[in-house]
Amino acid sequence: MSLLVIGSVAFDAIDTPFGSTGKIVGGAASYIALATSLLHKHVGLVAVVGEDFDFDFIKSLNNRNVDTTGLQIKKGEKSFFWHGKYHMDMNSRDTLVTELNVLADFDPIIPQNWSNPEYVMLGNLSPQVQLTTLNRLTEKPKLVVLDTMNFWMDIALDDLKAVLTKVDVLTINDEEARQLSGEYSLVKAARVIREMGPQTLIIKKGEHGALLFGENNQTFFCPALPLEDVFDPTGAGDTFAGGFIGFLASAGRTDFEAMKTAIIYGSAMASFCVEQFGTTKLASITKSDLNARLEQFKSLMGYEIID
Amino acid sequence: MSLLVIGSVAFDAIDTPFGSTGKIVGGAASYIALATSLLHKHVGLVAVVGEDFDFDFIKSLNNRNVDTTGLQIKKGEKSFFWHGKYHMDMNSRDTLVTELNVLADFDPIIPQNWSNPEYVMLGNLSPQVQLTTLNRLTEKPKLVVLDTMNFWMDIALDDLKAVLTKVDVLTINDEEARQLSGEYSLVKAARVIREMGPQTLIIKKGEHGALLFGENNQTFFCPALPLEDVFDPTGAGDTFAGGFIGFLASAGRTDFEAMKTAIIYGSAMASFCVEQFGTTKLASITKSDLNARLEQFKSLMGYEIID
Numbered sequence: 001m002s003l004l005v006i007g008s009v010a011f012d013a014i015d016t017p018f019g020s021t022g023k024i025v026g027g028a029a030s031y032i033a034l035a036t037s038l039l040h041k042h043v044g045l046v047a048v049v050g051e052d053f054d055f056d057f058i059k060s061l062n063n064r065n066v067d068t069t070g071l072q073i074k075k076g077e078k079s080f081f082w083h084g085k086y087h088m089d090m091n092s093r094d095t096l097v098t099e100l101n102v103l104a105d106f107d108p109i110i111p112q113n114w115s116n117p118e119y120v121m122l123g124n125l126s127p128q129v130q131l132t133t134l135n136r137l138t139e140k141p142k143l144v145v146l147d148t149m150n151f152w153m154d155i156a157l158d159d160l161k162a163v164l165t166k167v168d169v170l171t172i173n174d175e176e177a178r179q180l181s182g183e184y185s186l187v188k189a190a191r192v193i194r195e196m197g198p199q200t201l202i203i204k205k206g207e208h209g210a211l212l213f214g215e216n217n218q219t220f221f222c223p224a225l226p227l228e229d230v231f232d233p234t235g236a237g238d239t240f241a242g243g244f245i246g247f248l249a250s251a252g253r254t255d256f257e258a259m260k261t262a263i264i265y266g267s268a269m270a271s272f273c274v275e276q277f278g279t280t281k282l283a284s285i286t287k288s289d290l291n292a293r294l295e296q297f298k299s300l301m302g303y304e305i306i307d
Numbered sequence: 308m309s310l311l312v313i314g315s316v317a318f319d320a321i322d323t324p325f326g327s328t329g330k331i332v333g334g335a336a337s338y339i340a341l342a343t344s345l346l347h348k349h350v351g352l353v354a355v356v357g358e359d360f361d362f363d364f365i366k367s368l369n370n371r372n373v374d375t376t377g378l379q380i381k382k383g384e385k386s387f388f389w390h391g392k393y394h395m396d397m398n399s400r401d402t403l404v405t406e407l408n409v410l411a412d413f414d415p416i417i418p419q420n421w422s423n424p425e426y427v428m429l430g431n432l433s434p435q436v437q438l439t440t441l442n443r444l445t446e447k448p449k450l451v452v453l454d455t456m457n458f459w460m461d462i463a464l465d466d467l468k469a470v471l472t473k474v475d476v477l478t479i480n481d482e483e484a485r486q487l488s489g490e491y492s493l494v495k496a497a498r499v500i501r502e503m504g505p506q507t508l509i510i511k512k513g514e515h516g517a518l519l520f521g522e523n524n525q526t527f528f529c530p531a532l533p534l535e536d537v538f539d540p541t542g543a544g545d546t547f548a549g550g551f552i553g554f555l556a557s558a559g560r561t562d563f564e565a566m567k568t569a570i571i572y573g574s575a576m577a578s579f580c581v582e583q584f585g586t587t588k589l590a591s592i593t594k595s596d597l598n599a600r601l602e603q604f605k606s607l608m609g610y611e612i613i614d
Contacts, residue, residue, distance in 0.1 A: 066370040088491070184395070187533045208515035211533060221607050226494045226518060260609060300528050302567060303609035 002042050003249040004114050005032050006133050007123020007238070009047040009071065010080035010105060011054075014234055014277060015096075017088050019234075024278040025057045027080065028123035031235035034282045035242025035269045036121070037064035038290065040250040044114040046070035046133065048102045050078040060283060069111045074102045090230050091206050108133045119249040122146040122167070123238060127159035134166050143254045145169040146198070147241045150176050165197040166283070170256070171241050171290065173204045186211060187219075200256075202244070202263065204237050212263050214256045222263040225271040225296060232277045236270040239282060243269030264303070268293045308449070309349050310556040311421050312339050313440050314430020314545070315410060316354040316378065317387035318361075321541055321584060322403075324395050328539075332364045333389065335430035335454065338542035341589045342549025342576045343428070344371035345597065347557040351421040353377035353440065357385040367590060376418045381409045397537050398513050415440045416421040428476070428555040429453040430545060434466035441473050452560045453505070454475040454548045456485050457458045472504040475561070476550050480511045493518060494526075507563075509551070509570060511544050521569050522565045529570040532578040532603060539584045543577040548587060550576030571608075575600040 012026030029047045036043050043068040051073065058068055083097035108129055120132040120141045130146060146167040152160050153176065164170060170193065174186060181189035182198075190201050190213035203211045207230070210221040243266035244259075251258055268290060273282045297303070319333030336354045343350050351374040358380065365375055386451075390404035415436055427448045429437040437453060453474040459467050460483065470479060477500065486613060487503075488496035497508050497520035510518045514537070516530040550573035558565055575597060580589045 185533075185535055185537070187535050205515065208531070209511065209528075219533060219607055220609070221516075221530040221533075223516070223530070224530075226526060228492055228494050230492070300526055301608055302527070 001040075001118040001249045001252050002114070002116075003036055003040055003042065003119040003121065003245065004044050004046065004110070004117035005029050005036060005121045005123065005242075006046040006108055006130070007032055007050050007121075007125055008080050009045075009053070010082065010103075012081075012234060012278065013083040013097075014232055015083075015085040016090070017086070018231055019277075021092075021277045023081070025081065026056050026234060026278060028125070028235075028238040030236035030279055031055070031273065031282065032121055032123050032242035033061055033066050034064070034279055035239045035266075036065050036246035036249070037061065038269075038285065038287065039243065039246035039265065041065045042249075043067065043116065043246075044070055044111070046108050046110055046114070047063045048072040048074060048106045050074050050102045051076060057279075067114070070109070070114055070258065072109065077102050086233065086288065090233050108136070110136050119245055120144045121241060121245045122163075123241070124149055127152050127156050127163045131159065131163040131166070133165045134163070143168050143245070143248060145241060145245045147171045147237065149173075149177075150179055153179050155270055161196060167198050169202065169259075170198040170199040171202040171204060171237070171244070173206070173237070177201070177203045200259065204240060206233065206236070210240065210263055210267060212256075212259055215257065218256050220256075220260045220263070222260075222267045222297075223300060224267055225293065227271060227275065230274045233274050235282075236273050236281065239273040240266035240270040242266070260303075263291075263296050264294065264301075268297060274290070308347075308422065308425040308555045308556045308559050309351065309421070309423075310343055310347055310426040310428065310552065311351050311353065311417075311424035312336050312343060312428045312430065312549075313353040313415055313437070314339060314428075314432055315387050316356050316360070317389065317410075318587065319388075319541060320390040320404075321539055322390075322392040323397070324393070325538055326333070326583045326584070330388070332361050333541060333585060334387065335432070335542075335545040337364070337586055338545035338580065338589065339428055339430050339549035340368055340373050341371070341586055342546045342573075343553035343556070344368065344373050345576075345592065345594065346439045346550065346553035346572065348372045349556075350374065350553075351377055351418070351424065351476070353415050353417055353421070355379040355381060355413045357381050357409045357481075358383060362384045364586075372423070372480070377416070377421055379416065384409045391541070393540065397540050403510070415443070417443050424451055425449045426552055427451045428548060428552045429470075430548070431456050434463050434470045436460050437474070438466065438470040441470070448554075450475050450552070450555060452478065452548060452552045454544065455483075457486055460486050468503060474505050476507040476509065477505040477565075478509040478511060478544070478551070480513070507566060511547060513543070514542065517547070517570055517574060519563075519566055521566065525563050527563075527567045529574050529604075530607060531574055532607065534578060534582065537581045540581050542586065542589075543580050546580040547573035547577040569606050571601065572597075575604060
């Protein structure tokens with residue numbers, strides 16, 4: 001099944017209580033593409049970078065069969081840059097610098113051979129760009145997953161609500177679910193948000209796991225793997241979403257039972273992501289590393305993961 | 308299997324964003340006894356109250372087959388009283404009033420027919436009283452579970468460490484696990500704490516569920532049931548511990564597999580506790596209410612609960 005990924009491909013600089021990085025590769029779509037490409041071989045990327053980008057990273061995506069013909073490279077321009085600092089609990093962070101650069105006027109041009117994908121992952125981006133992407137597809141995809149954040153709820157809520165009517169699955173964190181719904185209880189929040197459009201809602205709770213809400217009050221919970229060390233949570237949510245849709249695209253399924261296994265894949269993928277800075281660990285893992293971690297989930301949850 | 312419960316039986320007054328109570332029945336052992344007695348019929352209580360206590364509550368425990376011959380009633384004295392106020396997130400609270408009253412010099416006298424229990428639940432109390440209780444038993448019990456809190460880590464750490472060498476299972480929350488171990492990672496914290504004595508550690512994370520750590524790096528996670536409304540978290544941790552040991556005593560088991568099911572029982576029990584103020588809801592539920600909720604856990608976790 002063809003899987004189109006759109007989102008930022010960018011530079012990050014990250015400060016944590018355990019150390020700091022210089023400029024390293026980041027961006028939602030970088031993490032998503034790495035996660036999906038371990039699970040699935042028919043992935044296309046739509047994104048934009050400046051001339052300053054690290055093109056070895058793009059080559060590494062190509063080596064993983066990610067089709068990057070939809071990656072625009074803007075001559076004389078700079079890539080999106082984010083500099084953030086995490087606090088001791090690793091759940092809260094401050095943004096120190098945001099330079100939009102090429103993202104400021106990103107026009108998501110979709111290569112012709114990617115205009116009819118079966119699965120679509122709309123990584124965290126302006127809701128208007130997410131909507132434009134969907135409008136440019138020639139047919140309704142089998143499944144559209146959208147990730148977003150509080151920033152867009154603050155400054156572009158109407159655009160976000162417009163795109164939400166066109167997606168199947170929304171992934172946001174618990175605070176964002178409360179903000180979007182106006183409800184404190186996550187059960188009530190899920191009901192309100194699912195009425196906005198997405199049939200399925202995933203509430204990400206970081207180290208506390210993730211909740212999956214579907215039709216007929218179906219609810220499933222997936223824990224985060226308890227880890228020895230968390231070095232850098234950056235990209236964990238993107239990686240989670242990538243693992244989720246990557247599993248579904250490889251299985252060719254969109255039903256709730258498959259989504260249960262898909263969030264376990266997402267959570268397993270995210271558990272690697274946070275163990276080193278940036279994309280390093282995620283780029284290095286193999287299918288067998290992932291399988292070992294899926295076994296840990298089985299014993300942690302007692303849940304039988306479908307193949 | 309005989310199950311001895313020791314802890315506070317007291318009055319609480321509770322303020323939440325959703326309302327306030329006057330003086331109502333509270334105390335760790337009240338919640339524990341209610342929870343265990345739904346699951347198990349051979350429960351004995353050791354506690355102390357003043358003449359002012361609500362003796363209808365004691366009668367209701369007797370009606371549930373709780374043997375209260377170990378309950379001391381101090382003439383002319385007042386029961387322990389706690390007044391607390393919860394914040395909007397229901398995870399943090401301030402203590403407004405604590406009146407120790409009869410608890411100040413509580414001497415845990417164990418009735419002779421309860422001096423050799425097979426299961427012991429040491430509810431949150433001074434570690435010295437917990438230790439005295441264990442020293443007064445004539446034989447080593449099959450399983451001793453201890454619940455405690457940060458307050459005792461602050462003022463009686465040495466006593467706490469002494470009693471920890473004599474217990475099988477410790478239940479504390481995530482912040483307390485970090486305080487007791489000096490480790491931020493809960494995986495590392497569990498390793499440190501298990502070296503202090505208890506072979507099994509349960510880390511309670513409130514609305515985020517609970518982690519069970521046992522021998523040979525065995526780890527199991529049980530979510531909290533996502534609820535429409537949480538009215539009052541008071542006693543949820545005690546109820547959880549009561550459901551946990553109540554299941555084990557009724558099954559006559561102490562192995563890790565049984566403990567997995569036991570924390571699901573604990574979590575299911577706690578989900579009732581928080582839905583109304585105080586002990587009201589917990590006192591009103593039936594086995595069939597509990598079974599319905601255990602079914603919800605099965606679909607939430609995909610885990611097969613053993614009978």
